[in-house]
Amino acid sequence: MTITIGREFGSGGRELARRLSEELDIAYYDSEILREIAERTSLSQSYIQEIIEKRPHPSFPIHVVRTFHTAISPIDEQANLIYQEQSATIKDLANKSDAVIVGRCADYILRDIHPFRIFVYADMESKIKRCNEKDTWHENLSERAMKAKILSVDRNRKKYYSFYTGNTWGAKENYDLMVNTSKVEIASLASHLAPYIKSLFV
Amino acid sequence: MTITIGREFGSGGRELARRLSEELDIAYYDSEILREIAERTSLSQSYIQEIIEKRPHPSFPIHVVRTFHTAISPIDEQANLIYQEQSATIKDLANKSDAVIVGRCADYILRDIHPFRIFVYADMESKIKRCNEKDTWHENLSERAMKAKILSVDRNRKKYYSFYTGNTWGAKENYDLMVNTSKVEIASLASHLAPYIKSLFV
Numbered sequence: 001m002t003i004t005i006g007r008e009f010g011s012g013g014r015e016l017a018r019r020l021s022e023e024l025d026i027a028y029y030d031s032e033i034l035r036e037i038a039e040r041t042s043l044s045q046s047y048i049q050e051i052i053e054k055r056p057h058p059s060f061p062i063h064v065v066r067t068f069h070t071a072i073s074p075i076d077e078q079a080n081l082i083y084q085e086q087s088a089t090i091k092d093l094a095n096k097s098d099a100v101i102v103g104r105c106a107d108y109i110l111r112d113i114h115p116f117r118i119f120v121y122a123d124m125e126s127k128i129k130r131c132n133e134k135d136t137w138h139e140n141l142s143e144r145a146m147k148a149k150i151l152s153v154d155r156n157r158k159k160y161y162s163f164y165t166g167n168t169w170g171a172k173e174n175y176d177l178m179v180n181t182s183k184v185e186i187a188s189l190a191s192h193l194a195p196y197i198k199s200l201f202v
Numbered sequence: 203m204t205i206t207i208g209r210e211f212g213s214g215g216r217e218l219a220r221r222l223s224e225e226l227d228i229a230y231y232d233s234e235i236l237r238e239i240a241e242r243t244s245l246s247q248s249y250i251q252e253i254i255e256k257r258p259h260p261s262f263p264i265h266v267v268r269t270f271h272t273a274i275s276p277i278d279e280q281a282n283l284i285y286q287e288q289s290a291t292i293k294d295l296a297n298k299s300d301a302v303i304v305g306r307c308a309d310y311i312l313r314d315i316h317p318f319r320i321f322v323y324a325d326m327e328s329k330i331k332r333c334n335e336k337d338t339w340h341e342n343l344s345e346r347a348m349k350a351k352i353l354s355v356d357r358n359r360k361k362y363y364s365f366y367t368g369n370t371w372g373a374k375e376n377y378d379l380m381v382n383t384s385k386v387e388i389a390s391l392a393s394h395l396a397p398y399i400k401s402l403f404v
Contacts, residue, residue: 178380196394
């Protein structure tokens with residue numbers, strides 16, 4: 001049983017993943033994946049985090065024919081290397097045991113083993129509210145700044161997903177279930193969702 | 203408790219609606235709505251069905267500024283009249299009792315009472331399979347013809363929804379839950395989904 005969770009920033013996708021893994025008593029991977037990759041690539045975890053969040057974007061205008069630009073910048077090369085390592089790690093982890101895996105194009109990377117693919121989203125108002133309540137980094141952002149941050153993080157996720165999968169992030173055809181968490185208690189959602197997912201893997 | 207279900211043709215959305223209504227022991231409206239409208243408008247049910255499926259499309263090119271074209275064709279006028287009657291009917295029914303309502307922009311029409319809005323979709327292969335298994339009208343269509351029919355019905359639903367709501371049919375922000383039924387048994391889905399929806403309305 002493998003569950004992948006894509007999620008908009010602030011939608012509670014990570015909490016849903018954690019709770020689902022608890023309900024189903026299976027592994028949960030998120031920052032753990034980063035650590036594993038860091039070990040494999042001998043790069044620092046924070047550096048990888050940065051790369052994963054910011055990269056990749058094509059380093060040349062898209063109207064330029066690619067074959068004329070075989071030269072790849074060292075940073076792009078590094079981002080690609082990390083993606084390769086990450087893919088191998090995700091496959092290893094999914095083969096090792098049942099798991100919930102958050103983000104990282106895992107739905108695409110694991111497509112051959114047919115994971116249950118969830119996408120979690122919410123309206124902006126509730127995402128801002130959720131981020132402010134959490135405020136992991138004690139940033140105390142204004143509503144305006146928080147909205148800008150949410151949009152920016154999701155823009156990068158979309159770019160990243162589209163670059164490595166060729167698919168559209170958050171487009172329904174790439175997922176088995178899309179959940180709007182705007183008016184939902186994640187704990188309740190997880191407890192109802194878990195038995196359904198379990199029934200699909202019997 | 204009001205549940206609205208939008209659905210791609212052949213995705214099993216109507217079956218899900220019927221089963222949810224059974225699980226939750228609440229009303230189910232689909233062709234019933236049509237009958238009600240027929241009574242109100244004194245038009246035949248089959249004619250209304252036809253109008254709802256084919257209409258509306260603007261009868262003038264979209265680049266023409268609308269205010270210069272106040273003349274509306276009699277058929278558009280009729281379609282608008284039916285939409286008005288339909289809206290009133292759907293509101294009446296939802297006020298009268300808990301209900302599952304399929305299609306007909308009900309998610310939009312009932313937005314003030316915050317229904318639980320489901321959208322049901324599936325990949326083309328499984329939609330063709332489901333349609334062929336059902337074959338309500340014993341058409342015995344080829345795979346190619348069935349695909350064309352599915353695309354055509356959904357094109358009309360999209361046009362209809364967009365015309366009357368100004369929103370995009372099947373776009374995640376308009377729904378609380380989007381379910382891909384490609385690899386799913388509808389009966390099992392309904393039995394798991396019902397208690398979750400019930401918990402949201404407590």
